[in-house]
Amino acid sequence: MKTQVVIIGAGPAGLLLGHLLRAEGVDCVIVERAAADYVLGRIRAGVLERTTTDLLERLGIDERLRREGLLEEGFCLADGERLIRIDTYGLTGKHVTVYGQTEVTRDLMEAAPGRGLEIIYEAADVALHAIDSEAPYVSFTKDGSERRIDARFIAGCDGYHGPSRRAIPASAAREYERVYPFGWLGILADVAPCHDELIYANHARGFALASMRSRVRSRYYIDVPLTERVEDWPDERLWDELAIRLGPEAATRISRGPAIEKSIAPLRSYVFEPMRHGSLFLAGDAAHIVPPTGAKGLNLAASDVAYLSEALTGYFRRGDRDGVAGFSAKALARVWKAERFSWSLTKLMHRFPEDGPFERQMQMAELDYIASSRAAQTAIAENYVGLPL
Incomplete structure (x- = not known):
């Protein structure tokens, strides 16, 4: 089998890249180790920057969104x-959209055929070969038989644990x-959110986040030591802790329900450089991980894919090699800015464990x-809604 681009990984990054390339007439095939139902079963974040929603709109895969x-x-x-309150729209003129990553994946999967x-x-047993x-080409086993796909380029969108990044020499x-x-x-939980907007809370007992997936489905978090086990946190204990950490205003509006x-x-914060080696490109979690604070993971993957689809389209339609050569530096410049924002918000x-009264x-x-500085709020808002491509 031959194609122009083999994409490894059918998460949102790989699917979005595939759709963008097909829309420009570039041949591509996506190879995914898991079953479709498993891919859809992954519970992930749900705050989309304008960059991400604009790509879905451009593709015409935004009706349900x-x-x-x-x-x-x-x-x-x-506190x-x-x-x-950080008035992101008033400060930047931009919205973010709450829409689950699982739903983005579903929309992209259903539009593919x-x-x-x-x-x-x-x-x-997906393996990459001759990337220099x-x-x-990519080899794998399907239904008990060995298969091979030859291509001009490989795009590794297979996450932190996938084979693509490991194919690059140390x-x-x-x-x-x-x-x-x-x-x-x-x-x-299928309960109404406690607030119309997300709340990031810093309490003496620790961090908490109140978010939502819809008007009737809520997602809450608290930070816990890595030694903790889910079994030690029955629902009521977790709801009680959330009510304390989120503060009195939010606590009175929390609706409780079964998990x-x-x-x-x-x-973790993680960056792999470069994001291109020979004929292999990396995008999304294959190249970088950000803490979920600030909701940058999926949105960074979308910006990677926007840059990569532009570079590959230029190569195949116009013979332009500059976009391919410059992809890694261009993508990493945005990656590091997003890493900085997620890291700083996580620290704040x-x-x-090493923090004492001074750090508090x-x-x-x-x-x-x-709370009192419009300039500080503007800097936060600009990063939260997403820096321009």
């Missing part, structure tokens, strides 16, 4: 006593990582400054 997505004009920071985007699910050449790579000493314990899903997600809103007072002073 426009119907069901919640436009958000701001969000709140809480245990008060809510500090009608647009000629081929997806091969349940591909085992102009004739790379001698050609640099890795940057910060592992955080806590995780986010999350609960998803649909409950899990602990570790936090969480209690670290610095956090409180920073929040108090943000």
